[in-house]
Amino acid sequence: MSNAFRKHWRLNPDVDFLNHGSFGATPIVVLETQRRWIELLERDPIEFLGPERSLLPKLDRVRDCIGGLVGADAADLAFVRNATEGVNAVLRSFPFSSGDEVVITNHGYNACNNAVRYAAERCGTGVSVAELPFPVESDAQVIEAVDATLSPKTRLLLIDHVTSPTGLVLPVKELIELAHRRGVRVMVDGAHAPGMVPVDLSQLDPDYYTANHHKWLCGPKTSGFLYVRRELQPEVHPTTISHGANSPGLGQTPFLAEFNWVGTYDPTPILSVPTAIEFLGGLKEGGLSQLMRDNHALVLAGRQVLLDAIDCGLPAPAEMLGSLASVPLPADRVGNGDAVKGLQHRLYHEHAIEVPIFLLNGTLPCLRISAQVYNSLEQYERLADVLRNLSGLSTTRFRRNA
Ligand SMILES: Cc1ncc(COP(=O)(O)O)c(C=O)c1O
Structure with a gap:
């Protein structure tokens, strides 16, 4: 099989790999960058990993890079290990009350829909499912299905930017506008979006947006971001509460302080993302x-x-x-x-x-x-x-x- 780009990946040459979507695949140059970060970490673990030592400026450089890519102010972007974690952070922080409702779709990702059900159940909140057709003919069918499912009780709509089972790029801008007109907040699960379709959060204006770097940006597993609208940040906390909860010095804002440190973790997948973006961007004229x-x-x-x-x-x-x-x-x-x-x-x-x-x-x-x-x-x-x-x-x- 002839493909000039294939040599940049370590994929098994004996297999036709047609499932980039599930976990992505990381180019060799990005793995090498990650390896170098690991060597630096292990050479001087405290200096490298200590948030009060040199970790935070390294994270902030990546934050600027991602912010530039997705049209967001870097200060509104927290790092997560993956989109599931991003969705969980929002859902499990959300101030639901008994009798409220969350709307999801039947093309939503099972893990994230589970997170919705878990968070909702604990608060006596209902979950309604918008039934999107498949086969599908138009964006209008998606908008109609969601519109018909929102009710006066709906507080939150969780929609995918790109649906996992059907690969549909949903009309997120229109869906966000629709929900906002009804006073409903919107969380966009953009797990697949960056690197697959243009993402401009300043245009989309969601309340929350999470995405993976390890899918279509080809970063190392496990790395992603969570965007939260500035005024909602005080109520969103990581699923793991750690030092940041009472150590504001761990980030420029309390929101960043909490997400910058969720207990000891490997930041090298996050730190290698700029190399992945640069590499992908350099493959074609x-x-x-x-x-x-x-x-x-x-x-x-x-x-x-x-x-x-x-x-x-x-x-x-x-x-x-x-x-x-x-x-x-x-x-x-x-x-x-x-x-x-x-x-x-x-x-x-x-x-x-x-x-x-x-x-x-x-x-x-x-x-x-x-x-x-x-x-x-x-x-x-x-x-x-x-x-x-x-x-x-x-x-x-x-x-x-x-
Ligand atoms: C729409 C969507 N959301 C969330 C995820 C979960 O991604 P992760 O397992 O990296 O959290 C996926 C994974 O395929 C997905 O397609």
């Missing part, structure tokens, strides 16, 4: 914007090859996608949850293709592809060939083997 456009074009081409193979219409318009795309599989031939897992297992173990297959909302079998710069169209063509052959099997044989 048009920088990160070009890379995102090219990944989008590749996912569309890959999706078309798969849709042709399984004879399926467009499940979502191109404008609603970034560099993830899901394709519904024929439920009558794929079968139930075990068969779906079996099919994914088989694609990996028998055909050396890493791609997630799952039941959307427990019913619709879907296969999700990712397109990162190291992927090539031939990889999706190979997957399509395999699927074509599999779907040529009779239903019973397919079920037994899957």
